[in-house]
Amino acid sequence: MPVITVENISKQYIIDHQKGKGANTLRDVITENLRSIFGRNKNDNTITHEEFWALRDVNFTIEQGDRVGIVGHNGAGKSTMLKILSKIIEPTTGSVRIRGRVASLLEVGTGFHPELTGRENIYLNGSLLGMTRSEIRKQFDEIVAFAGVEKFLDTPVKRYSSGMYVRLGFAISAHLDPEIMIVDEVLAVGDAEFQKKSLGKMRDNSASGRTIIFVSHNLTAVQALCNKTLYFEKGRLIEQGETNQVIASYLSKVSKVRLLRQWDTPEEAPGNDLVRIRRIELIPNYEEDSNSIDVRTPMKLQFEFWNMMDRANLNLSLHLNSLTGECIFNIGTQSTAYEKGLIMGECTIPGYFLNDGTYTISMMIVKDTVTVLYNMEEGITFDVEDYREGIAWYGKWPGYVRPQFPFQTKMLEPAVTEPAAVSSKP
Known part of the structure; x- marks a missing residue:
């Protein structure tokens, strides 16, 4: 059973949308309410209702x-x-x-x-x-x-x-x-x-x-x-x-490749009243013989966002994840004081680092190194193709990373060959 x-x-929710200029502070709220009570509210603050299932x-x-x-x-x-x-x-x-x-x-x-x-x-x-x-x-x-x-x-x-x-x-x-x-x-x-x-x-x-x-x-x-x-x-x-x-x-x-996401104005961009995303883009440096990302390909990630705060200590935190949700690595920038305006971050992922597979990149905007202002999950999705040269084995290469670290072998001591037995006849 x-x-x-x-x-x-x-499950249905009703979302209210207010046209015209909204009230931003406690003083604005009190003023707008008093004006509405006495019939003196000249702003068009008509509220419309949207059904969301x-x-x-x-x-x-x-x-x-x-x-x-x-x-x-x-x-x-x-x-x-x-x-x-x-x-x-x-x-x-x-x-x-x-x-x-x-x-x-x-x-x-x-x-x-x-x-x-x-x-x-x-x-x-x-x-x-x-x-x-x-x-x-x-x-x-x-x-x-x-x-x-x-x-x-x-x-x-x-x-x-x-x-x-x-x-x-x-x-x-x-x-x-x-x-x-x-x-x-x-x-x-x-x-x-x-x-x-x-x-x-x-x-x-x-x-x-x-x-x-x-x-x-x-x-x-x-x-x-x-x-x-x-x-x-x-x-x-x-x-x-x-x-x-x-x-x-x-x-x-x-699993859909998406190397660029961009918004032209803060009003349409994802984010909140503190920060909004303008652009996130993955720019591959393709090999001469290829027009797709493979294990050899270095990539540059660029990220732009609008800061709406007068002064804030901000840093970016980048997460590269497998398509199954496991975090391959997480790196962050130094926390820096910024005024209002457009801010850019850039990171390079070297070639011969990622194994073949599908990956997503998410980006956090963090204040004072601890407070997450906005987390853009699955901002970029991309595929890395396999490439092998001088390798006869064609099975799946294990792991998420595929670095080329120095790794050598050498002979320490050759095997000693026993001398052949000499026979003597009387």
């Missing part, structure tokens, strides 16, 4: 013990679906039937009270899952050991780092015996060792009959954990089934 049944689920007509069932991955681009409806399953929001139409207790880890600090200590939040979360104090106490030491927060157990969690938040939140969700466990991309905040440990714990939970729902852009992690996968696109469930088959279908749709 299914533990989750989703029937004809749709985050989900449309979604249907699926999940059996007990299934490990279900959910994949798709940003904005595909994955997080909205998880919030409906977690009963954080209600669907506009359709119904969801769930059998069993649900533990959700959808964002950093989910279910935590910031003023309470780590110890107190463990008991609070257990109570929300319907567990008694004695049941929580039996798992308490394992939770603390898994999260690695022993030294900070009696510290208010508002002082925790994002990594500590995630470790404790996952440890609570994984150890307090929920029948259904829902985990969003939040695990990406943790370090590689914690991610590996968490995936192992989810596999162990599934083996004991618990159901796992896991959303991640890291398709390798989805393949390693999940036996079934749902593929969402623009609010609709495009495909569902065995994980390797669904991911292969997803990759075939998203």
Whole structure:
């Protein structure tokens, strides 16, 4: 019998658009409200309403013990679906039937009270899952050991780092015996060792009959954990089934070469009120005998953005990822003070560095080296083709990188040949 049944689920949001000049400060808000009260508002601030469907007509069932991955681009409806399953929001139409207790880890600090200590939040979360104090106490030491927060157990969690938040939140969700466990991309905040440990714990939970729902852009992690996968696109469930088959279908749709993205004005550009993207471009230096990127090809990445702040210390952080979501490398510029205006960054990726395959480049704009102002995910997508010379082996070259480091061999000592035996006749 299914533990989750989703029937004809749709979720609609109403987006308000205000024409004319908006109110930017508290003084503007008060002034505009007073003018409207006394009928003296001369600005055309007509509000129009736009319907946005985050989900449309979604249907699926999940059996007990299934490990279900959910994949798709940003904005595909994955997080909205998880919030409906977690009963954080209600669907506009359709119904969801769930059998069993649900533990959700959808964002950093989910279910935590910031003023309470780590110890107190463990008991609070257990109570929300319907567990008694004695049941929580039996798992308490394992939770603390898994999260690695022993030294900070009696510290208010508002002082925790994002990594500590995630470790404790996952440890609570994984150890307090929920029948259904829902985990969003939040695990990406943790370090590689914690991610590996968490995936192992989810596999162990599934083996004991618990159901796992896991959303991640890291398709390798989805393949390693999940036996079934749902593929969402623009609010609709495009495909569902065995994980390797669904991911292969997803990759075939998203693998599109895109070397240039450009916007002419800040108004149409992606970003926010602080920064907006003008251009991101990958410029290959092709070999004379080629018009495509291969393992020999050096490339230059150029990135331009508008800074709308009077003065800010900014740096760029570049992530090069495999198509399955694994980060190949991450590099950043020095933090520099900038005034308002157009800023450019440039990076060179040398030839004989990347192996053949499909890659994406994302770029973060960071303030004061810690605050992410805007993250442009999947900004550039490109393919690297294979090239071999003087090599007779034609199997797949393993790995994501393919550098040509100095690597030589030499004879240290030749083998000694025994002299032939000499026979003498009398």
